[in-house]
């Protein structure tokens with residue numbers, strides 16, 4: 001099988017004579033990748049998602065240690081003693097599960113506490129929590145954008161936002177990534193065509209690590225009578241003076257109409273949230289179907305998340321260490337000659353335009369004990385395939401230097417630098 005001409009999208013386009021027809025060639029494709037040791041998805045960890053992990057290596061059959069460069073546990077909070085302790089205490093007091101969907105008996109005082117803490121750090125009146133960042137985006141967008149409305153997206157917004165748009169009764173428009181002229185143009189085109197307009201951007205973009213120009217987005221959108229929603233998945237805990245995210249980074253707290261995000265990255269747990277006015281939050285409790293029809297977050301997770309916010313507020317040294325690590329890696333990778341695109345946060349893409357070379361590189365990087373992910377089309381545009389690093393506060397100097405040494409060796413070998 002030619003591994004270069006086929007990618008995941010190929011299998012989604014196969015005709016469905018039997019509904020399972022697509023699964024066999026997809027399995028063959030995966031097995032062919034495995035045979036060549038190109039398959040690096042779904043690696044199984046036998047340890048916490050920390051700066052060094054143990055994995056079950058399908059190629060050697062052994063448990064081996066790797067430097068983890070692919071976790072979104074930016075501040076190391078998944079294993080922070082205060083966070084773990086709070087989760088255990090909540091589990092002891094409230095049990096293992098919430099027992100019901102939030103509106104029908106599953107709402108704990110712990111959930112409300114978490115919502116209020118999130119609202120506060122995001123500079124909003126209130127907040128609502130969901131069981132994932134995916135479901136908060138899907139629920140929020142599909143509830144608000146209705147027939148006659150339009151959702152106007154940065155082209156690189158996360159898939160969950162696009163899925164929310166598809167589920168909504170409204171129309172979907174896109175503007176060029178971080179391009180304010182393009183946003184203005186699309187808004188002008190939409191002015192007379194639609195009722196409500198919702199401009200949606202990621203705070204930090206998940207494949208490029210760059211930051212949305214939020215003050216400009218707000219100015220342009222509001223001038224056209226549009227509301228603005230921002231997805232803070234990779235910004236919370238990472239940017240802003242206190243780690244409160246993109247609005248704090250740009251000093252525009254209280255001006256963003258909807259601040260959404262996930263609880264699964266820097267906050268170290270799982271779940272999602274939407275912070276906004278009391279009216280919007282109240283509306284979402286009844287119209288966001290992924291909230292209404294899904295059981296509330298487990299107590300242990302909720303307790304841990306409240307403690308995670310405490311840690312973000314009281315231990316700024318974690319964020320400072322994360323930023324030391326980000327700068328150290330970016331400076332050194334750029335000095336070596338790697339193309340890091342527009343990276344400016346904890347997500348660092350290393351652009352490898354040729355997918356064939358990316359496959360070879362990622363095989364060698366895995367063999368050398370560095371855990372990071374190759375990202376191919378259609379997850380990113382063609383010719384912009386990449387290795388995606390994400391940094392953590394808990395990475396040691398040795399982790400960083402080991403990673404740099406492997407990347408330099410492999411990058412030189414394949415002519416990337």
Ligand SMILES: Cc1ncc(COP(=O)(O)O)c(C=O)c1O
Pocket residue numbers: 132133134135137158160202206231233234262263264270271272
């Ligand atoms: C920008 C962005 N939004 C939303 C999500 C979904 O969050 P979750 O993993 O909590 O479902 C992710 C990542 O997974 C993301 O990168």
